[in-house]
Each structure stands twice: as C-alpha cells, then as structure tokens.
Amino acid sequence: MILKVFRYDPGSGEQRYDRFPLMHRPGMTVLEALFLVASEQDDSLAFRYSCRGAVCGTCAVLVNHVPRLACRTRLEPLLRGEDLLALAPHPGLELGEAYSPDEEVLVEPLPNMPLIKDLVVDQEGFFSKYRMISPVFRPSGELPGKEQLMYPSAVRELETYTNCILCASCYAACPVNAADDEYIGPAALAKLYRFAIDPREGDHGSRFARADTPHGWWACRFFTNCAKVCPKGVTPNVAIGKARGVLEGRGKDSRDKEHSPATDSHVPRE
Amino acid sequence: MTEFLHRHDVLIIGAGLGGLRACLEVAGKGLDCGVISKVHPLRSHSVAAQGGVNAALGNAPGGENDNWEAHAFDTVKGSDYLCDQDAVEILCRNAPSAVYEMEHFGTVFSRDENGKIAQRPFGGAGFPRTCYAADRTGHNLLHTLYERLQEHEVTFYEEYFVTSLVIGKDRCSGCTALRIMDGTVHGFSSGSTLIATGGFGRIYSRSTNALINTGETEYHAFRAGVALRDMEFVQFHPTSLHGTNILISEAARGEGGYLLNSEGDRFMRAYAPDAMELAPRDVVARAMTREIEDGRGIGDGYLHLDLRHLGKSLIRERLPGIRLICMDFAGIDPVREPVPVQPAQHYSMGGIAVDTRGSTSLPGLYAAGECSCISVHGANRLGGNSLLETLVFGKLVADTIIDDNPGTLPRDDRVVHEAVSREETRMNAILSGDKGEDVHRIQSDLQETMFHHFGIFRNEHSMKQGLELIGILEERFSRASISYRGRIYNQALVRVLELEGMIILARVLAQSALARTESRGSHTRTDHPGRDDRNFLVHSEARMKEGSIEIGYTPVRLTSYPPKERSY
Numbered sequence: 036m037i038l039k040v041f042r043y044d045p046g047s048g049e050q051r052y053d054r055f056p057l058m059h060r061p062g063m064t065v066l067e068a069l070f071l072v073a074s075e076q077d078d079s080l081a082f083r084y085s086c087r088g089a090v091c092g093t094c095a096v097l098v099n100h101v102p103r104l105a106c107r108t109r110l111e112p113l114l115r116g117e118d119l120l121a122l123a124p125h126p127g128l129e130l131g132e133a134y135s136p137d138e139e140v141l142v143e144p145l146p147n148m149p150l151i152k153d154l155v156v157d158q159e160g161f162f163s164k165y166r167m168i169s170p171v172f173r174p175s176g177e178l179p180g181k182e183q184l185m186y187p188s189a190v191r192e193l194e195t196y197t198n199c200i201l202c203a204s205c206y207a208a209c210p211v212n213a214a215d216d217e218y219i220g221p222a223a224l225a226k227l228y229r230f231a232i233d234p235r236e237g238d239h240g241s242r243f244a245r246a247d248t249p250h251g252w253w254a255c256r257f258f259t260n261c262a263k264v265c266p267k268g269v270t271p272n273v274a275i276g277k278a279r280g281v282l283e284g285r286g287k288d289s290r291d292k293e294h295s296p297a298t299d300s301h302v303p304r305e
Numbered sequence: 306m307t308e309f310l311h312r313h314d315v316l317i318i319g320a321g322l323g324g325l326r327a328c329l330e331v332a333g334k335g336l337d338c339g340v341i342s343k344v345h346p347l348r349s350h351s352v353a354a355q356g357g358v359n360a361a362l363g364n365a366p367g368g369e370n371d372n373w374e375a376h377a378f379d380t381v382k383g384s385d386y387l388c389d390q391d392a393v394e395i396l397c398r399n400a401p402s403a404v405y406e407m408e409h410f411g412t413v414f415s416r417d418e419n420g421k422i423a424q425r426p427f428g429g430a431g432f433p434r435t436c437y438a439a440d441r442t443g444h445n446l447l448h449t450l451y452e453r454l455q456e457h458e459v460t461f462y463e464e465y466f467v468t469s470l471v472i473g474k475d476r477c478s479g480c481t482a483l484r485i486m487d488g489t490v491h492g493f494s495s496g497s498t499l500i501a502t503g504g505f506g507r508i509y510s511r512s513t514n515a516l517i518n519t520g521e522t523e524y525h526a527f528r529a530g531v532a533l534r535d536m537e538f539v540q541f542h543p544t545s546l547h548g549t550n551i552l553i554s555e556a557a558r559g560e561g562g563y564l565l566n567s568e569g570d571r572f573m574r575a576y577a578p579d580a581m582e583l584a585p586r587d588v589v590a591r592a593m594t595r596e597i598e599d600g601r602g603i604g605d606g607y608l609h610l611d612l613r614h615l616g617k618s619l620i621r622e623r624l625p626g627i628r629l630i631c632m633d634f635a636g637i638d639p640v641r642e643p644v645p646v647q648p649a650q651h652y653s654m655g656g657i658a659v660d661t662r663g664s665t666s667l668p669g670l671y672a673a674g675e676c677s678c679i680s681v682h683g684a685n686r687l688g689g690n691s692l693l694e695t696l697v698f699g700k701l702v703a704d705t706i707i708d709d710n711p712g713t714l715p716r717d718d719r720v721v722h723e724a725v726s727r728e729e730t731r732m733n734a735i736l737s738g739d740k741g742e743d744v745h746r747i748q749s750d751l752q753e754t755m756f757h758h759f760g761i762f763r764n765e766h767s768m769k770q771g772l773e774l775i776g777i778l779e780e781r782f783s784r785a786s787i788s789y790r791g792r793i794y795n796q797a798l799v800r801v802l803e804l805e806g807m808i809i810l811a812r813v814l815a816q817s818a819l820a821r822t823e824s825r826g827s828h829t830r831t832d833h834p835g836r837d838d839r840n841f842l843v844h845s846e847a848r849m850k851e852g853s854i855e856i857g858y859t860p861v862r863l864t865s866y867p868p869k870e871r872s873y
Contacts, residue, residue: 045793062548062636074745078797079789085348086515088551089633090444090626093348107633151486152794158345170452172411182408184420193413197438197445201347233411267629 036114038068039134040080041143043150052132053077054139059110065098065142066105069154081153089266092202096154097143100131102204102264105142113140123258126213145207161203164219168227168245175237183235196229196274198267205261205271217250221261221271224252228274231281243281252278309484309491310721313339313460314711316479316495318467318522320346322354322443322692323674324501325450326699327706332457334707339493341462341482343517343799346451350503350515351695354443355554355626356427357435358696359689360400364417365424371432373397378866380690383429383585384654384683385826385836386868387535387844387861392661394864396681396690396697403696404436412449414438415623425559425623427688429585429873435689440554440626443692465491466799468728470498470525470670473720477529477670481721481728485799488792490728492721496711497669499702500526500657501695504675508807508814509650509760510752513545513552523676524806526657527813531665532846532857534678535655536810537818537828540686541761542651543589547607549634550649553627555688557612557644558582560623564593565609565643566601572608580873587685587827588873590648594761597647609643616640648761652691654682654827655817658846663702669714673702680844683861684826735801736792741784744797748804751778755811759818764832768819775812782808813847813854820856821845838868 038055055072066084073080082105085093089107098108101120112118116136122128126146134141148156174183205221206212212220219227224246231242246252255275262270315331317324320342331338342349361371376397381388408414408422415423415437427435438445465482468490472478479493505520506512527533543564544553558564564582566572576592577584584592597606612620617640620628624639631639657672659665659679665672673679674695681694758771782804787797823837824830843858 046791062634073796074743077789078744078787079791079795081794081796083344085344085517086350086353087549088353088515088630090441091348091350091352091515093344155794166455169455171456172449172452174409174411178409180405182405182414182422185413185416186420187416187418190413190416194439197413197448198441200352200444230411233413235411 036110037139038072039132039139039141040072040153041132042153043144045150045152061111063110064106065096065108065110065140066094068110068140069105069142081155083155090200092200095145095202095204095207097127097145097207099134099136099141100127102127102145102207104202104204104266107266110140114138120263122208122260122263123210125208125210125260127207145203147207147212148203158203161206161220161222164223165201165226167219168223170226170230172230172233173237174235185234189234193229193233196225196269199225199269200267202266204264204266208260208264210258210260211254211256215250215254218254219246219251224278225269225271225274228278231278243278246278247282252282309489310494310718311339311462311491312494312716312718313337314496315339315706316341316493316498318480318498318500319349319502319674319676320461321349321351321501321503321674322447322450322695323699324499325447325454326696327499327501327673327703328459329450329454329457330700330703331706332454332459336707336712339460339462339495341465341467341480341493343464343466345463346461347447349447350518351443351447353515353552354692355440355552356556356559357425357437357442357689358404358446358692359427359430359434359687360404360436360693361397361432361434362401362404362422362424362436364421365433368424368432368434371434373400375431376400376434379430380681380687381866382871383685383687385685385871386838386842387680387683387825389661389680389862390864390866391862392679392681395661395701396693399697400693403693403700407446407449407696410449410453412438412445425556426583427559428555428583428589429580429687430689435559437556439622440556440624446692466802467522467525468802469724470529471721471724472529472667473717474715476668476715478717479721481724483732483799483802485794488795488798490725490732492725494716494718494721496714496716497671497706497709499706500670500672500676501674501699502676504653505807505810506650506653508751508755508811510749510756511545511550511647511649513542513550513649513651519803519807520810521803521806523657524809526665526670526672527809527847527849529667529670530849531667531670532658532848533655533813534658534844534846535680536653536814536847537821537845538654538684538826539650539759539814540586540652540654540827541590541648543586543593543648544610544646545649546630546635547645547647551630551634552651553610553630553644553646554624555586557610557624557627560619561615563611564589565611566596567603568601572596572601577873584873585685585687590761591829593648603645607645607647610646611643612639613641613643652686654678654680654684654686662705663698664705671702671706673698684828732798735787735798736790738786741786742781744785744787744801744804747778747781747785748800748807751775751808751811754778759815761829763818763828763830765819768815772815772819775808775815779808779812816854817845817847817856842868
C-alpha cells in the first residue's frame, strides 16, 4: 500500500504530497504507518502522538478526508473501502487531494488551523475557544468536607460530555467553523454545556448565557459532522440543541431537583 | 547573552496530575509559576489512567469499616514491606481529602444509588476502596485540574523538551529546553524546580505507557548527582491487550472479570486461592507468565480475560472505555468475546530519591509522582495508589516549595546562559553529525533487551547478558545519527535526546536488579526465590560516581507494620 502524506516545509512554504510505499501488517494503524515512514524512509516527517490508545487526543489528522485519531484508525478497512463516514461538506472534503482508495491511504493535517510542519497544526485557536467558555467548575455554596451528592442519572448525562478528549476532530469537520472564525465550535460548546447541566453548580443561567451569541449556540446549523467524527461518542449537536431549548424556555434546565440532592442540602461536615 | 531566558519563582517540569496539582497550589499562593511539558498538558500520560484512585471513604457496601490504617496496611503488604511506612501513612491519611477536593474542583466521579462517590474492589485491597469515574479516572482528574488552572496566572511552555538541569553553586538553578516548534534552545531560571514527568516505561518493548514516557528528566537528575532509588522494581500489569499492550484496567477484574488459561481454567486459584484475580499485580503477572511458559497460554502467548458474565449493562456503565479499546484495537466486543491479554511493563516503583517532603538531595530540586521514589509503593504498587500519589504528593511537594520561599532563593542567570550555549553546541553537533547508527534500531534493540533480560522473571546469567547488550547499545549510541537537519519540529532530534537517557536508565535499572540477590514484589529472581529481609530490607540508591554507577543502600523506615510473610 501507499501512504500518501501531506508535507509542508515552513522554511520555504512549499506544500506537496509524498507517497510512501509500505508493507503493512494486519491491524496496522495510521499512526504505526507514520512511525514506519519516520523510522525507515524519512525522519523529517512531523506528526503528533502520545498515548497511542485513543485516549489523549493528540494525533487527530485527516485520513481520507475525514478527521480521525491516527492511532485508532486501521489501514485495512480503509483499503477495503469500509469504514466510510458520510459527512456534510467541510474543508477536509472540499479541498481534499485525490487518492486511489484501494491502494492509497491519504493523510493530511486537520483543516481550520494554521500549519506548523507536515501534519502538525497550531491548535491555539481551538484552545482559545476552550478558555473563552471559562471551563472552571463553580460549585454552589460552601464546600462541605465530603462529596456533594449527585445521582447516577446526572452522572450519565454529564459523562456524555466529559468524555471529550479535545482532539479537535469536530472543530476540523465543522462546516460552520470553516466559514466563521469566531464560532466557538462544537468541542467548546459541549464543554460549556457540561458545566451548564452540572447539578452541583449554582448559576446555570450564566453558563447558558455565556454562548447566547450569534457565534455561540446560535451559529450551529446541525450538520452533525461533529458527532459523526467524534472518537468518544460525544454529541455536541445534541448539547447545542438542548441549550437552545433552555434559552428559548422550551427544554428543562437540568438543574432538575430529581437529579440533584446537592442543590437542596449539602452533606454536613464531619 | 541568551535570547530566550525565562525566569520563574517555581518551575514545574511535567504537566500530568502531579505537576498540575502542585501548580495549582503554588499558583494559588500567588507565586510565579512556569510549567514545561514535552506535550500539551492534556496529552500527558495521566490522562490514560483508567481504574481509579484509592481512598478509605467507606461508601461501598462491605466497606463501612474501612479506614486509612487499613489502606496503609494493604499498601505496605502490597509493597512487600519495602515502602517507607511514614510516607505511606501520609498517603493514606490524606487520601479522602484528596478525593473530596477533586470532587469539589468538579471531577465527575461515578456515584452509587445514594449519590455518594462509588467505590470498587481492586487488587490487594481489603475493602472496596477505589473511587472512579467509569474507567476514565485519569482523564477526568487531569481535565479537572487543567480546567481549574485556567483562572490562574500560569505560564505553560507546551512542546518544550527539557535537555538538562542547570546546576550552579550546589543548587538547581533551572533547566534548558528545546522548543520543538522552532528548534530554539531556551533557558529557564528558577528558585525551585519540580520534576513531575511520570515514568520511563518505553525502555521496554511491551509497555502500556504512552510513547512519550521516556524518562529523560530522571536521567538529568541522575546526571546532576541525585540518586535514583529502587530502580530494579518495575511493575508489569497483568492485563494489557495482546499485541498493542494497551492497558485493560484492573477495574475489569475489580468488577468481577475472570482470567482463564487455554483450558478454560481460572488458574489464579492455584496461585492466590483467596484473592484470586484480585491478588496484587506482581502476583497475577507472575502467575500469568507461569501459565504461558507451562504451555497453557493461548495463541502466541496470551490468556483470556473473560467479562461476558458481567453482562452488557455493567460493562457499558462501568467499563465503557475498555470496551471501546477492545473494539478499536482488537476488533472484539468484551460483551460477547473474552479479551486476549498479556502482562506488560506498566509502572516504575523506583525513581528520583526524595524525602517525605518531596525534596531531593540537591537544594532547589524536588520531585513527585511516578518519576520520584518517596517510597510509597516499595517493591510493588497497588492499583489505585498512583493517581492518589500524584494528588497527595503533588500538593505536599508544593507546600514544601512554598515553605522554602522560592521567590527569595538565589537565582543564577549566568549559569543558565552558559548551559544554553552548551546545549546549543550539543544540538548543533547532533544536527551536523556524520551518518552513523540508526536511532530507531538502537531504541527497539534496547526495548527488546530490557523485556527479555529484565522482565518478570530474572536471573544472574540472563541479566549479565543483558548488561553486556546494554554496553553494546551505549557504544552504538555514541555513533547514532539522524538525517533530518532542520530545526522546525525536528522529532528525530527529540528521539535522539530521549534515547540517550533511556540507555542510562536501563543501565541503572540493570545494575540495581543484578545487585539485589533476593525476590521481593515485582523483582523476581529465579536464582534467589526467597525474600531476604536480613540483607535486603533496604532501598537501593544508584549514583553517578566518576563516570560509573555505584549502588548503595539505605534502610526502609518502618512504623506500625512489621514485615510478615506475604500471601493472598
């Protein structure tokens, strides 16, 4: 097979595609293939990595035009034409380089972020939006000397969003993001929603209000690329829809008493 | 003069749980704090911790009588009596407040039906004591700390690779680091420097560790004259996914999973009849290796972790992460099929020698977490105690640093400037060197050497062979070269710098292991099968002396728990 890789030389500004022929082992992932290239063919190839187990969010790249974690994406299903994702048009698709699907796997950097070198992009914009939503937990009232109680049902709902690993796959796949620099984006909005529904927090209104702007909750057009590419099953689109509902007075604010013994009484200090 | 000099009261190297917990404390006191990490903080290996964090909260049914003393006893026994018991008491006494504090900071722990933090059984523990956030506990804790730090004034130096510690007038004055993004060498001048960089598991071929766990800062501390303690004690986790060696949490057994051999037998009954699959990791990893060596392994050498009887809803609720890992990386669903597992390197009990305040022997230098040895894990760590260690000692070392008043400590910018020029010269030499040995090949040979000669079962003959092989690797490394000569995002350069430290750590580990002629915890000598308290109830301490490594010993500190025979 051929690993077709986007190359960017920050010195000269040159952009090109290199084709690296590889003997692939069964089960080999895109990340392993990149390491094989770096160790045997070209040690100048730049790509990020850390856990190699799909939990740290470091290695997201475009694979065959779709944002994916390189460590979790296997070559064989791609070459067999399986493992396809139908996404709404986004920059990764639109500007995408051609490749022959039965012998090539195409690897490119995530779009919507400035290039640094080869597959490495500058994620500062992505994290500046994370900071913009003020992701700091603000419990209501005095902190007791024990845990604030919280029912498993509330945990289940929160986990849908706390599972986000901030890999920026959604940020790269979002067509709104591509068109609107100021859009807070799916990952940061999902994070904001996680705080807005935490039954241990006091001021849910200000959490929802924080993104009650044209570039916040209201910018999403529900293409749902975010949920489709998420490697952890997070659904920013659902969070955004629910947040809009709360702001429009439709939906239930999740600070619902039935979920939250903590809002009524704290466990006394020992 | 150096173009890039950064000055901070406190410098923290490493942005995993230990580093960030310390940072929060230091920044909360208004000290000027800089954090250096070779990756973005959220990519640190702490994020991969799965099963949980131990604290005697007594929340779970059957756990009502749990208390910190019972936690301490289990930890001491689990350590095969090599831990320092005063340090263990600090760890266990502070565990409940450490967990409650993280809950107050926002961590979404799993809950029982009464709304309390849920707790599950873990290996070697007398009570269900492990608090968890499904099987993504590290992820949840790390994100919580990083979130909390967003409201503090902290300077993060992301993707900076530390290349040396700077020593001036008998104290640590900071460090030098390569900014990976553009290849510039930066100097960091500080009053206090904390190392919290995690483990060095990648010196082994089979490891659950992130690829970034290469241990260079431990090597820098060692080079600076600080001792590396108990380096022979390496934990092999019983259940890593066959092939990729990605961690399958102990929580899988805590929730009731079985280990089966090729005959479908729950073989742990022969090794730990009471604790069965929930014996400590050293016991289970040895049993598994024996089963495989005795011909009861499956395929090319693995066993089955069977979760099917737990049912789909429990697996989805409490083990969703490992289910996803099994599906992503082995193409199997543990709801329907047993998981192929094998032991793999997981954790280093040893590390930079520190006292119970987290200080090293070098003034101005501190360490916490896996990279340090304080020693709370002794010869074998219990699952759920490493996240706890990062939280408790991350905070405690920060208190020590604050007490030492780093804002008033002497700075030595001149020596930092000199170090930067020295490192510049070194980088230039690597980037302009002649073509020589391939770095990747040396690294993979090192990893195989460590796995085969310093693995779960060890003996003198094999370890001496291993040491010879390490000598050859050192010699080959002196001729190592890279092809890419550019400065921008030169990961080949980073890998050379990593490998330099990995080889030295391997040698320290090897010599420490060869010198300990007993079996204790994770260190199992087939030629010395018994524990020898008369001669070896001591910590090893390796030091660099005139270019060679010397191994010395210091006594273990006992308080309330006299050494006993260890059975489960």
